[in-house]
Amino acid sequence: MTLLLGATTIGLILALLALGVYLSFRIFNFPDITADGSITLGASVTATLLVHHWSPWLATVAGFLAGMMAGTTTGVLHTKFKINGLLSGILVMTALYSINLHIMSKSNVPLLNEISLATQIEHMGHAAFHAETDVNLFGWTVGVRDAAMLLGVLLLVAMVGLVLYLFFRTNLGTAMRATGDNPQMIRALGVSVDFILILGLALSNGLIALAGALLAQYQGFADVQMGIGMVVWGLASVIIGEALVGSHRIGLLITGAVMGSVLFRLLVAIALRWGLNPNDLKLITAAFVFVALIAPALLRKLKSAPKPGPA
């Protein structure tokens, strides 16, 4: 049970990553792989600030803002310097590796006794459940820390999702969606596609860095390697989410990305429990995304292929 709770919590945290990836890959159709660097950036900035006794909320917001800066850089490289989108992301991601090492001044920052959002949520959990270690949740006995963490993260992610949903219904947010849908049209309606793309990538990487900031606090450390393969992870979540909701409505897609992330994480936890070699995780994730990407076209081909007649 504890295992599933933990997996769900991490799935929820990484739902922010999925939302960021959804924004760049799906709304803008922009293959932004800055994400691998910006999730670590969020983690390293927040962890380092926590070590310097910043308030957890401020440190987390700082992680988010750092991610926005990374996204802005990718956007500027692409729009102002006309560098291929994929390459812009690679450049920023590579640069971030060194930057993250500089921020942390080592490859790993443990959060041992620092006050973080995680410790605060734990405190609130003890207060709320009136329990020291274990609590009864729908008939299961679970650790207070695990239960509180899950609820806290759920609340936070729901809030972020709601804000994102509301944003997409504002004038600026609809213009952003339209930019991905039909750039020619939105330009003819007076919107600078470059500006909106930069803004969108900033928002996307901000969300991804926020995921990193929360993950570092939840697991109790930031590590320079933690971002590797995260784009593909987020993409897998988005694809599962789309399959789950099967709709173009923005609210459902946001919910789908969150559910996709949680489901994916649960599947992984179960697979690992059954003896999957952790080293194969990224290979399997990549293979899954590959299949999901080609499946629709393949299905269409199979359907339209002429039936083999009698020889």
Next chain:
Amino acid sequence: MLEISGITKTFNARSPNEVRALRGVSLRLETGSFLIIIGTNGSGKSTLLNAVAGTFIADTGSIKLAGKDITRWPEHQRAKLIGRVFQNPFSGTAPNMSIAENLALAARRGRPRGLGWALGHNLRSSLRDRIRALNMGLEDRLDNAIGSLSGGQRQALTLLMASWLKPELLLLDEHTAALDPRSADQVIRLTHQIIHGDKLTTLMVTHSMQQAVHLGDRIVMMHRGQVLYDLHGPERARVRPEDLLNRFEEVRHREQLDPTVAEILRRNYV
């Protein structure tokens, strides 16, 4: 008023694929006038409209609109002054967004877009009214994705969007060419209604001589990146579709002559 002076545009300059798409076009369009542009394929009609809309910056020459020199303005800035309908019905609308959202985007053409609600209550009811006036039964489908509509319905909506905030200039590039005859008629009627109702200054490209003669108050024929004829006043009033077709024949005939002779003729003629 629109004032185009001596604009040129060469694509792929100094390469084997060099195309001199505009070779010095000058046009003055009074406020409220409706100009029809005709011409053979590849004569530069779309390129002229793109140059005005700012899809690219012209190589030389200048463009003034409503007292402003917009020659070097980027496309999205010119959109403050210009409304536009493309030939392809897919170009003018965002397919995955709803009818209401598309119109809401157009209702802020060229204006700042902040964190206000895109679809306020007032806007929703006023766009329902205007969509009802199209008589296409779309007023009950405001929340459907535009991608699910027919080409004619999409062009009608694009026209509504382009003119929602009265533009200083309306650009129409063969906006009925991709439609079936019935939808084309419907969109042309709407075009007429909107342009006359709002007294919009308009540049419209068409291949239909019927449209050229029955709409608009002036006809320009383009050929090889230049203005070949400019029919206005009494001459325009007398012109019939056959006359325009004859002029096309004339051009075609001239093209078939020995190229050197054609070149000499063109130099004298144009």
